[in-house]
Amino acid sequence: MAGLGNFAADYKSSLWRKGCLLRSFLSGRIIQNTGALYLVQISGYIAPLLILPYLARVLGTSSYGQFATLQAIVAYGLVLTDYGFLLSGTRKIASLRETGDHIGGVYKNITAARLLLACTAFAAMMAIAEFMPHVKLNLTLISAILVIVVSNALTPLWFFQGLQRMSIIGIVVLFSRIFSVLLTYVLVRSSADMALALWSQSLGTALACLFCLWYAARLLSVLDAQNYRVTWKGIREELLDGWHIFQSMFFSALLTNTGVLILGLYAAPSVVGGYAVVERVGKGVASLLTPFTQAIYPRISAAFARSTVEGLRMVGTWAKRLAFPTLGLVFMLILIHYSGTIGIVFGSEYQVYSDALLILIPWILLGVVNNFLGIQIMTNIGEQAWYSKAFTVSALVSIAISFMFSGIYSYRAIAAALVLGETSLTLLLIYRLRTVFLAKKEGYKI
Structure with a gap:
């Protein structure tokens, strides 16, 4: 009996050690993944900010206003090609990671779907650009846009x-x-080089794309070497799986990018360029938390798969951890405005637009709240459809306010519209979650 007792004790000890090692490994992988996502997200905002002062001065206010309008149009195309796969694809691959089964099939079908969406996005961007009074397309610009979208x-x-x-x-x-940053400094020399500025971005995107394709093929050869074929059924399945998430992503793009386009209809290109610079700074600050929320999403999804209570508890834990960093972002915006940083970095002509940063503060706070309510909770409890509808309503609120008041209050109306759109989304999400949990009478506590 003593030997059996020792065996049981040793076995429990072995399981405990293995559990600790597994938790340590997963924790390390989470940290690495979070760090990598920070590199992707932060570099995506810091790189444009590094060249922003240079482009603003070399291109001039008018040309930069046209460039900013074109970037807003490209952003729509990127959202369309991303679809909802950044979440639905991530979730599906994460669920198949342990066994490796069908990973290759999911990868090929989603890639095929993204290429089809890229063709649609390119056609849509060309149509939008034709309606913008300050944008004049040529073959050089068109080819650069095509490379960005396909990459x-x-x-x-x-x-x-x-x-x-x-x-x-x-x-x-x-x-x-x-x-891309270095290429911009080398190629862009005058106000006539707007197309070269866009090409500098597209070439960097293409280089990253080529490496990612090679690395993905290498991983697939190890994880799932079966020769899957792309099928219309598979493409349709992936599109349906990501549809509701795409709706929220698309209307999120409307919330954050349509303002520049609408402003371009009412204001001079110089005003568009001035506001675009300040808005880019605000978005860059707001995006500092995005890699973290993206990195914890698979872990929270796994918690919800085990039980709703466990998922809500994990959401509450991470929400508390992000409260202080969020307040830090608010302080950063206030400091940037009152220290005159905009004028120092980008030029004195841009400082007049920096008051938009103060208007955008509630937008940043509510954006973090809505991420937890919408992405982290609602997409994991089967409420994607309602989340998409709420996003649609909030985007339409923002667009309507922009159209009604930007002709009177100029760029300040655009910033205020973002805040009011985000506020309406928060109220709708709280209403829906309260209704769902009260109906279930589960008494969940976050």
Whole structure:
């Protein structure tokens, strides 16, 4: 009996050690994945900010206003090619990661779907550009836009995030964006070089895309070497799976990008350029938390898969941890405005627009709240459809306010519209979650 007791004790001790090692490994992978996502996200905002003062001065206010309008149009195309796969694809790959079954099939079908969406996005962007009074397309601009859209479609960040293999990808993306920054300083020399500025971005995106394709093929050869075929049924399944998430992503893009386009209809290109610079700074600050919320999403999804109570508890834990960093972002915006940083960094002509940063403070706070309510909770309890509808309503509120008041209050109306749109989304999400949990009478406590 003593020997059996010792065996049981040793076995329990072995299980405990293995559990500790597994938790340590997963925790380390989470940290690495989070760090890599920070590289991707932060470099995506810091790289444009590094060249922003240079482009603003070299292109001039008028040309930069046209450039900013074109960037807003491109942003719509990127959202369309991303679809909902950054979440739905990540979630599916994460669920298949343990066994490796059908990972290759999911990868090929989502990639094919993204290429089809890229074709649609390109046509839509060309149509929008034709309606903008300050944008004049030529073959050089069109080809640069095409390279950006196709490269984005073929870059499977969702795949690497689902596998939690973002470490090397983060470094590659970082270096590709450094390359784009250097290329901008080399090629852009005058106000006539707007197309070269766009090409500098597209070439960096293409380089990262090529490496990601090679690395994905290498991982698939190890994880799932079966020769899956792309099927219309598979493409349709992936599109349906990501549809509701795409709706929220698309209307999120409307919330954050349509303002520049609407302002371009009422204001001079110089005003568009001035506000675009300040808004880019605000978005850059707001995006500092995005990699973290993306990195914890697979873990929270797994918790919800085990039980709703466990998922809500994990959401509450991470929400508390992010409260202080969020307040830090608010302080950063206030400091940037009152210290005159905008005028010092980008030029004195831009400082007049920096009051938009103060208007955007509630937008940042509510954006964090809505991420937890909408992305982290609602997409994991089967409420994607309602979340998409709420986003639609909030985006329409923002757009309506922008159209009604930007002709009177100029760029301040655009910033205020973002805040009011985000506020309406918060209220709708709270209403829906309260209704759902009261109906279930579960008494969940976050």
